[in-house]
Amino acid sequence: MVNFLSSVMKKLIILTGAGVSAESGIITFREMGGLWDKYSIEEVASPQAWKKNPQLVLDFYNTRRKQLLDSQPNAAHRALVDLERKYEVHIVTQNVDDLHERAGSTKVLHLHGELMKVRSEKNEKLISTLNGWELKLGDKAEDGEQLRPHIVWFGEAVPMINNAAKLVKSADIMIIIGTSLSVYPAAGLLFEASKSCLKYYIDPIAETQFLPGIELISKKATEGVPHLVEQLLK
Ligand code: NAD
Numbered sequence: 001m002v003n004f005l006s007s008v009m010k011k012l013i014i015l016t017g018a019g020v021s022a023e024s025g026i027i028t029f030r031e032m033g034g035l036w037d038k039y040s041i042e043e044v045a046s047p048q049a050w051k052k053n054p055q056l057v058l059d060f061y062n063t064r065r066k067q068l069l070d071s072q073p074n075a076a077h078r079a080l081v082d083l084e085r086k087y088e089v090h091i092v093t094q095n096v097d098d099l100h101e102r103a104g105s106t107k108v109l110h111l112h113g114e115l116m117k118v119r120s121e122k123n124e125k126l127i128s129t130l131n132g133w134e135l136k137l138g139d140k141a142e143d144g145e146q147l148r149p150h151i152v153w154f155g156e157a158v159p160m161i162n163n164a165a166k167l168v169k170s171a172d173i174m175i176i177i178g179t180s181l182s183v184y185p186a187a188g189l190l191f192e193a194s195k196s197c198l199k200y201y202i203d204p205i206a207e208t209q210f211l212p213g214i215e216l217i218s219k220k221a222t223e224g225v226p227h228l229v230e231q232l233l234k
Helices: 002-008 029-035 047-052 054-069 075-085 099-103 161-169 186-192 221-233
Strands: 011-016 088-093 108-110 113-120 127-129 147-151 173-177 198-202 215-217
Touching: 011 075, 011 161, 011 186, 047 054, 054 113, 054 147, 075 088, 075 099, 075 221, 088 161, 108 161, 161 186, 173 221, 198 221
Parallel strands: 011 088, 011 173, 088 108, 173 198, 198 215
Antiparallel strands: 113 127, 113 147
16 A cells, blocks of 8 residues: 555655754854864865864764754754655755654655764774764774764765665655755756756745746745645645
């Protein structure tokens, strides 16, 4: 029965970025620039940074994790869960937070990794969930190697990109939320959708972008998403 239902349900793909979590108190990428006066995000989120100053990298991600544990899903995360009543919903997120899962979304693909997970620095398949928020130098994976954040850093390959592109290609409806569409290859996913796919973009800056064929909704996520979800559930 479940398989039958999912084969007749329309496929709805949702691409989310830092903006969907902004109203949960998690700062966006751009705002991060001001947070660390001395370092740009590229300088703490790269393999070179990990090699040069692993403690600095750990401090950065420990701070992010602590902040995430104090944050809650917002009305936008929660509204997206309701869509699963009528559609086959897949969320493809650039976010490393777990707020979509905590809201109740069942199919979430993380393009850039997951903040609450760690992995061996020598084997990217040895992934585990961190207990708490703090990862320290000397914390080892099963293979005896140092654990690092399970994050796709600048300059690293994005292993989930092909799976994400496949999902977008098959979408009947696509909703893009809270992303400046400036980080590639994630931003390029938009162009994988078919011509017949209905597309919406919710972001306070939506109308400043030149995106023909996409309905631009210049609103914050907690306002724009519940409203669109209500329309799509009618
Ligand atoms: P970005 O910072 O480049 O863009 C954020 C977008 O969110 C902007 O377009 C902004 O207008 C919009 N925005 C701000 N407040 C909003 C709101 N209340 N509602 C809706 N939209 C709002 O972020 P990006 O495009 O996601 O790409 C940056 C990279 O930073 C990604 O790779 C992502 O992995 C990473 N990142 C993740 C998190 C997280 O996990 N929550 C947070 C910061 C950065």
